[in-house]
Each structure stands twice: as C-alpha cells, then as structure tokens.
Amino acid sequence: DAKTTQPTSMDCAEGRAANLPCNHSTISGNEYVYWYRQIHSQGPQYIIHGLKNNETNEMASLIITEDRKSSTLILPHATLRDTAVYYCIVRPNFGNEKLTFGTGTRLTIIP
Amino acid sequence: DTGVSQDPRHKITKRGQNVTFRCDPISEHNRLYWYRQTLGQGPEFLTYFQNEAQLEKSRLLSDRFSAERPKGSFSTLEIQRTEQGDSAMYLCASSPSGTGGYNEQFFGPGTRLTVL
Numbered sequence: 069d070a071k072t073t074q075p076t077s078m079d080c081a082e083g084r085a086a087n088l089p090c091n092h093s094t095i096s097g098n099e100y101v102y103w104y105r106q107i108h109s110q111g112p113q114y115i116i117h118g119l120k121n122n123e124t125n126e127m128a129s130l131i132i133t134e135d136r137k138s139s140t141l142i143l144p145h146a147t148l149r150d151t152a153v154y155y156c157i158v159r160p161n162f163g164n165e166k167l168t169f170g171t172g173t174r175l176t177i178i179p
Numbered sequence: 180d181t182g183v184s185q186d187p188r189h190k191i192t193k194r195g196q197n198v199t200f201r202c203d204p205i206s207e208h209n210r211l212y213w214y215r216q217t218l219g220q221g222p223e224f225l226t227y228f229q230n231e232a233q234l235e236k237s238r239l240l241s242d243r244f245s246a247e248r249p250k251g252s253f254s255t256l257e258i259q260r261t262e263q264g265d266s267a268m269y270l271c272a273s274s275p276s277g278t279g280g281y282n283e284q285f286f287g288p289g290t291r292l293t294v295l
Contacts, residue, residue: 100281111183111270111286112222155221161281165210166235169221 072156077174086143088173090156093137098160101132101139104167105152112155112169115141119161151177181205183287185271191293192261199257200290204273211254212284213246214270215239222270228254229276261294268292 073091080086092101102117116123116130118139123130129142143150155172184203192198204211209230214222225244227235230251240246243261248254258265268291272284 102281109288111272111289112284113286114283117281153221165227166212166224166237167214167222167284168224171219171221 072158072170074154074156074170074173076171077176079176079178080143080146081178082148083145086146086150086175086177088141088143088154088156088175089138090141091138092156092158095136095158099158100161101130101136102157102159102167103128103130103141104155104157104169105150106155106172107149107152112167115154146175146177148177148179151175183271183273183285185269185287185290187290188288189291189293191295193295194263195260197257197259198261198292199255200269200271200292202254202256202271202273202287204253204271205285206252208273208275208285209251210274210276210282210284211248212272212274213254213256214272216268216270216289217266225256258292261292263294266292266294 100117100119103115104112106112116125116128118130132139153172153174155169186201211228213225216222224237225240226246228248231248243259246256268289270289272286274282274284
C-alpha cells in the first residue's frame with residue numbers, strides 16, 4: 069500500500085470548515101483514498117473514500133488532486149464532536165482487506 | 180443494529196498469564212478483523228477471517244497469539260504467556276463481503292489490555 073503523510077495536529081474553530089490534508093505521492097492507479105477517524109476511547113469510524121473524483125456524503129467531502137498525489141478531507145461545519153484523530157489510508161478496493169493506519173492528524177475543534 | 184461488541188472492555192493481568200478476548204461482529208457480516216493499537220499509534224492489522232476461515236495473519240501475530248472464529252460468528256483472540264509489550268488496545272472490526280464497491284469496516288470499542 070502507498071505511504072501517506074499527514075500533519076501531526078491541527079486546530080479549527082467551531083462552526084468553521086476543517087480542511088485536513090494528506091499526501092500520497094506514490095499512489096498507484098488501482099488504489100483508493102480512504103478516511104477514517106477515531107474519537108477518544110472509541111474504535112475508528114469510516115468517513116469517506118474516493119478514487120479520482122471528488123466525493124461528498126453526509127459527513128464530509130473528499131477532494132483529490134488531478135494527479136492523485138494528494139487529497140483533502142473537508143468537514144464543512146466543524147463541531148466539538150469532530151475532535152478526533154483522522155487517518156488517511158491508501159489501498160486497493162479489492163484483494164487487500166486490511167487497513168494500514170499511519171499516525172493520523174489529531175484535529176481539535178476550538179469552541 | 181447493535182454494532183460490534185467486545186468483551187471485556189478492560190483486562191489487567193500479570194506477566195505470564197493467558198488472556199482471551201471475545202468479539203461479536205454485526206450479524207450477517209462474514210468478514211472479521213483484529214487490530215492492535217498502542218498509545219499514540221494507529222491501529223495495526225493482526226488477522227482477518229472470512230466466515231470461519233482465517234485468511235491472513237500479520238507477522239505481528241507471534242506464536243503466542245491465536246485467533247479463532249469457529250462458527251463464522253463470534254471470534255476469540257487468545258494471548259498466551261503475556262508480556263508487558265502486549266499491553267495495548269485490541270480492536271475488532273467486521274464488514275460484509277460484497278461483489279462490488281467498498282465494504283467499510285465497522286469497529287468495536289476495543290479491549291484495553293494492561294500487563295503488569
């Protein structure tokens with residue numbers, strides 16, 4: 069699986085958009101970008117995934133650059149409950165069942 | 180939908196003792212995963228089951244570790260002769276298997292093991 073690089077930590081004001089970057093310069097053509105988050109004392113939770121098109125669901129938006137070497141997870145209106153560690157993961161959609169987590173970005177929402 | 184459950188939530192044991200953890204996946208999810216997470220790190224994959232078949236094991240899963248899923252429903256993870264380095268959060272996840280698209284993994288709350 070391709071390696072990802074994320075900032076160690078970020079702060080965001082409550083109500084503002086939180087933009088979490090991820091670099092994956094060695095991503096290959098069949099690899100997707102996935103985002104999970106882990107709220108303190110809980111297991112990780114799936115957020116969103118994408119291949120090359122931008123994606124949006126009820127939780128977040130995922131913007132993938134045209135060269136697919138980086139992506140940004142956007143939480144449009146951050147709340148205190150969004151405080152968590154956010155993991156960017158790159159892997160194929162099939163044939164590799166495990167998730168390879170890095171150390172993620174610790175996002176703190178400031179009241 | 181009751182989610183993935185794990186038991187116990189916390190376990191304190193002395194070095195050299197054996198421990199066993201249980202995971203109950205979401206019903207009808209035929210894939211089940213075990214991960215281990217140490218402080219400040221992301222979860223690390225240990226092993227994965229499709230129904231009762233154990234299809235992949237990480238090299239992290241030493242001979243002291245064994246996982247089973249005898250009837251394709253709940254799973255157990257046993258650690259024999261525990262060491263202080265085994266202290267970690269042990270996470271279980273489950274997912275359905277589909278013929279297309281991504282099947283997200285649903286994680287349980289974890290079992291926190293402390294080896295004294």
